[in-house]
Amino acid sequence: MSCPQNMLNGVAGSILENDVVDSDGKRRRIPSLSLPQRENAFLIMIQISHSIVDDLPMPWFGLDIGGTLTKLVYFEPTDTDEFIDPETERLVAKTIHNYLVSNKAYGEAGVRDVYLQLNNVNINARTGVIHFIRFPTERMPYFIQLVKSKGFAQMSSTVCATGGGAIKYSKDAEQELGIQFYKADELESLIKGIEFVAANNPDECFYYDNPLDEEKCRKFIWRWSSARCSSTDEERKDEHVKDGLQYPYVVCNIGSGVSVLVVRGKSQFERASGSSIGGGFFAGLCCMLCKCETFEEAIELAARGDNKNVDKLVRDIYGGDYDSVGLPGDTVAASFGKCCASDREKIRVEDLARSALVTTCNNIGSIALNVAISHGIDRIVFVGNFLRVNPIASRHLAHAMNFWSKGTKKALFLSHEGYFGAVGCLDKLVDVTEMRRNHRNGNGVDPVMHKDS
Ligand SMILES: Nc1ncnc2c1ncn2[C@@H]1O[C@H](COP(=O)(O)OP(=O)(O)O)[C@@H](O)[C@H]1O
Ligand SMILES: CC(C)(COP(=O)(O)O)[C@@H](O)C(=O)NCCC(=O)O
Structure with missing residues (x-):
């Protein structure tokens, strides 16, 4: 330690x-x-x-309470030592292990994404495993009652929290559980989480070659820390591998809404743009138009649909390409533009779901690309849970970035999609440790009394 x-x-x-x-x-x-x-x-x-x-009681949790989903990461130490760790801490770890880590589903809507588990990571000078759990934010009151009933709140734990809900639910957590959150900014946590996970998981980042070609489409790992793709690992194995990430890059976070950030260096970023046409828009349209009950159902429906039955294309208007301005005939000219046509009865719910997906991606792609172009940046990293179980969206975005930039901009994707904020807010642990140490030595404030910092 x-x-x-x-x-x-x-x-x-x-x-x-x-x-x-x-x-x-x-x-x-x-x-x-x-x-x-x-x-x-x-x-x-x-x-x-x-x-x-x-300094910092275990267990350590990171909570990102977003507009739609709450993401919970649990850091389980694996460097425990019966000589060093207090028995209470080991007992708490065992109790949590028995409940969280032995299950994959919690209550009606909590899910642990087992395949995302990160082993052997170092956080705040401890080595352990990060577990990834999510549940709908609308279940937050139930979650608070669950934590209460399982007695987890009594186990003096350290909860770092981010996302709008960290503010919205902090009073409830305090009143119901006696827990105060160490709050962190969501965009700062997002970037810290991306950089932490990308640095700890060499296979985290990937891109698509021939994204819209069913036969030729291939997924490649992008070794971000060494700026090379996995297919060249062998031939470049003797080359020096650079530490850290390659700056600058654009991050496009597609959650309920969309935030686009420009990252120029460690802790050096700005929110350059955003949009309300994001994951919430897609899910909402599918709920209302297609009567979908879940996000997964909406994606499955969209996979079977054809947006050409719903959207008016350039060729529907021009009879072909609009050459003089470089618009190919198969470009969507007007999203949902065929819904008013007299033969609209032939439109299926699958087509509507697909059009909702394509409309969302086109709008996001255009905003992200504009940011990349105006800031002269070539790599755009797409994250957020809208991309969960949604390769259609990722491939669509990959194609759009490549096509509209004439191959100069690259879309990259990260396998921990929507969990970066929750991981990144664990960075607060380091600040809190430092503050507590200073406090103990007679300098600075007690972070327990100032958890909103
Ligand atoms: N199981 C799910 N339930 C609801 N929405 C989901 C689910 N999986 C993916 N999504 C999509 O992810 C979006 C939320 O993404 P997320 O990154 O978690 O954002 P937020 O922090 O705003 O909750 C939803 O709007 C929806 O499009
Ligand atoms: C307000 C938010 C940062 C909240 O984050 P989220 O829960 O959607 O991940 C995000 O929804 C957003 O950036 N919305 C777009 C606002 C705009 O620029 O139009």
Whole structure:
């Protein structure tokens, strides 16, 4: 465990001598020791563990309470040590493991995305696993009651929260559970989460070749940290791999609504644009027009539909391409433009769902591309849960970026789609640890009393 320097005050010499903590701050099991040595080490470890518990009690949760979905990430330490960790902390971890990690579904609507689990990651000087869980935000009151009934709130835990709901529900969490959120800004958390996950998961990022060609479409991993694609791994294996991400890049977050950000460096970003035509718009149209009950149902319907029966294309108006301005005949000229035609009875709900999907993607693609062009940036990273189980949208966006930029801009996608805000807000742990340490040393404020920072 990388005990922050201040935690080591007074015992540092003995700890290093007894090899409890590595010089780079990594925790390590003690090699076999003689009995007096063991007693000595044990006492030292009790002191350390108390300092650590004082600094930031486990378990650690990151919560992104969005307009539609709440994303919960749970960091489960795997570097636990019976000599170092207090028994209470280990018991809590076991209780949570038994409930969260042994199940894949919770209540009526909670789901753990097991395939996204990230192993062997380091957060705030601990090593562990990140688990990914989501549920509809409208179930938040039920979630609060569940946490209460399972007694999770009593286990002194550290909850970092972001998204609009971190503000909206903070009073309920406090009143019902006695939990105060460490709040983080959602866009800052989004970028921190993207950079953290991309750095920890070499296969996180991908792009499509020939996105709209059913036969030739291929998905390739983009090794973001080394700016190369996985197909060249072998031939370039001896090359030096650069650390960190390649700047600049554009992020287009498609949640309920859409935010487009320009990222120029670590912690250096601006929100350049946005749109209300996003995931909520698509889901809402499908609910009202197609009577879909779920997002998954809407996507399945759209997969079987044809937007050409609903949208007016350039060729429906021009009889072919509109050459002089470079508009191909199969471009959508007017979304839903055929819905007023006298033969509209032939339009199926599948076609309406597909048109809703294409309309949403076209609008988002155009905004994201404009931002990339106006800022002179070539890589556009699309994230957000609108892209969940939705390769049609990703492939459509990939094609649009390539086609309208004449191949100069590339659409990239990340496999943890909508979870970056929840991961990124865990970064608050580092700030809180630092603040608590300062407070203990007589400087600064107590973060427990100032969780809104
Ligand atoms: N299981 C689901 N339930 C509802 N919407 C979903 C689901 N899976 C994907 N979506 C899509 O994801 C969007 C929400 O994306 P998300 O990134 O979680 O945003 P937010 O933070 O606004 O909730 C929805 O508007 C919908 O289009
Ligand atoms: C307000 C929001 C940041 C909230 O984030 P979300 O829950 O949609 O992920 C987002 O919905 C948004 O950027 N809407 C578009 C607002 C606009 O620029 O028109």
